[in-house]
Amino acid sequence: MNAIVSIKNLHKAYDSGFVALRGVDLDIAEGEILALLGPNGAGKTTLISTVCGITVPTAGKIMVGGHDTVTDYRAARSLIGLVPQEINLEPFETVENTVSFSRGLFGKKKDPARVAEVLKMLSLDDKAKSKIKELSGGMKRRVLIAKALAHEPRVLFLDEPTAGVDVELRKDMWNVVADLKAHGVTIILTTHYIEEAEAIADRVGIISKGEILLVQNKDEMMSQMGRKELRVDLVEPVETIPDALMKYDLVLAPNGRAVTYTYDTRAERTGIRTVLNDLDAAGLRMADLQTQQSSLEEIFTTLVKEQSA
Amino acid sequence: MNWTAIRAIYVFEMARFFRTLTQSLISPVLSTSLYFVVFGTAIGSRIETVEDVSYGAFIVPGLIMLSVMTQATSNASFGIYFPKFIGTIYELLSAPVNFLEITLGYVGAAATKALFIGVIIFVTAFFFVDITVQHPFAMIAFLLMTCVSFALLGFIIGIWAGNFEQLQLIPLLVITPLVFLGGSFYSVTMLPPVWQTITMFNPVVYLISGFRWAFFGTADVPVAISLAAIAFFMAACMAAIWWIFRTGWRIRQ
Known part of the structure; x- marks a missing residue:
């Protein structure tokens, strides 16, 4: 993998004694979208802040585009854009000036055309002269993204970009992210919305209690670790599951009109064929069949539970 | 760089x-004009001369210094405290800057603002008293x-301050008394004599004295000492700021 961000054995302990990161190893490939999924307090924000230079690592090494973020911070940081979780903006400035300021701060020459382009991409072009305090919450979030993109970063960190955002805007954000990926920007986003990771990420990293539990291609993760359910609708309702079918741990629907069989896609044999045969042999007539893949949410919950155990 | x-x-x-030009300029100009009216005209008319200078003219350098010092401090402290307060500091910390x-950015701007105000007060003074500057x-x-060193001090206060009360505290409790007791x-x-000795521990005395020498050619302390004092003050502030950024004190965890 051609890693644009490479994190090795990263530890972070705050002065208060709280240990936020415990030996994180993570490589992020150029051009991918990586979603970091984890409960509150898992260390997602600390991880991002440490890569971006807002917090200082206690131990470990971070390379961005081949530059060490501590010893060669100028080169490393100029490749990074950061969209923080909180809406932190200068309320009395105009959108245009705020975005322009960010560009200058990262050492890029003034370029009104580039700023206009970024604003357009985020549908902020008609708000360029507006003061930030006049904008809605969703617009402010877009300004934060515009600021992070003003200096043309190659890596963009989005810290919970859709926390507290309505459904429509969330979908808009996802489109923006997809657009950025198309422009070759590597994106790392943290979220605790599993559907978000499921919808836009190429890879998913699960972080809990300062450790990365798993990083994997999203589809692979879901097919390898996902459990599937087979639901069989019955023509005639039954009161109990026949003894002959007890070994399958079938779950009977409350109205007795359907049974659900759970199987592991990783297993050599899923057992679907024999279940169906045995259902037939037991005299249960099938009206319909459907299968359903379990979501990342379940994978996530299982992993976090396993860690706690 | x-x-x-x-x-x-x-x-x-x-x-x-x-953006706030009117309030930035009007309030110092107004308060200085009040000083001229009260001290220069009303009380000053009863004081003949101080070191051969009319009292109204004598207080001009002190008044400029008073405004410049307080403005430089408050502008710089607010300038860096505000991003901390509203959270935009994240951008500074993640930017490729040292x-x-x-x-330089913050202190330069704060010093410029203070300089503006100093110049405006200087011009205002011409409407009230006759002054000539011997060493322009x-x-x-x-x-x-003075603009730069007090902006540096303000910058440190802004980093140190954890809330708006603390932001006001040092200027109010330390700088204003020192400036008033510094011979403005x-x-x-x-x-x-006893108070003369005590006054010599007030660093502001050296600044006002040096500044007044530039106007009238007379000073409470030798000009070289004034220069040395201000250079020392500036160096101390720079050292403190260097330490703050090196250790991340109150900014970077």
Whole structure:
């Protein structure tokens, strides 16, 4: 993998004694979208802040585009854009000036055309002269993204970009992210919305209690670790599951009109064929069949539970 | 050096100043005019001369210094405290800039604002009293150095402050008394000997004295000592800021 961000054995302990990161190893490939999924307090924000230079690592090494973020911070940081979780903006400035300021701060020459382009991409072009305090919450979030993109970063960190955002805007954000990926920007986003990771990420990293539990291609993760359910609708309702079918741990629907069989896609044999045969042999007539893949949410919950155990 | 970043910070900070231009300028001009009316005209008419200078003219350098010092401190402290308060500091910390660049941007802007105000008060003074400046270059140099060093001090206060009360505390409790007792309105030689000695521990005395020398050619302390004092003050502030950024004190965890 051609890693644009490479994190090795990263530890972070705050002065208060709280240990936020415990030996994180993570490589992020150029051009991918990586979603970091984890409960509150898992260390997602600390991880991002440490890569971006807002917090200082206690131990470990971070390379961005081949530059060490501590010893060669100028080169490393100029490749990074950061969209923080909180809406932190200068309320009395105009959108245009705020975005322009960010560009200058990262050492890029003034370029009104580039700023206009970024604003357009985020549908902020008609708000360029507006003061930030006049904008809605969703617009402010877009300004934060515009600021992070003003200096043309190659890596963009989005810290919970859709926390507290309505459904429509969330979908808009996802489109923006997809657009950025198309422009070759590597994106790392943290979220605790599993559907978000499921919808836009190429890879998913699960972080809990300062450790990365798993990083994997999203589809692979879901097919390898996902459990599937087979639901069989019955023509005639039954009161109990026949003894002959007890070994399958079938779950009977409350109205007795359907049974659900759970199987592991990783297993050599899923057992679907024999279940169906045995259902037939037991005299249960099938009206319909459907299968359903379990979501990342379940994978996530299982992993976090396993860690706690 | 990331000059583009320094310029970006400077321009952004100056924009704040120009946004609130009226309140930024009117209040110091108004308060200084009041000083001229009260001290220069009403009380000053009963005081003949101080060191051969009319009292109204005598207080001009002190009044300029008073405004410049308080303005430089409050502008710089607010300039860096505000991003901390509203959270935009994250951007500074994640930008490819070092402490010197951040300091130059913020302190440069705060010093410029204070300089503006100093010049405006100087011009205002002409409407009230006759003044001539004997050493114009020295006057400019003292004014600039005072703007910069108090902006540095303000910058440190802004980083240290955890809330708005603390932001006001040092200027109110330390700087204002030091400036008032630093000979803004009187010559140190007018004090009883014991107080003269105590006054010499007030660093502001050296600044006001040096500045007044630039105007009238007379000073409470030798000009060289004034210069040394301001240089020392500036160096101490720079060292403190260097330490703050090196350790991340109150900014970077």
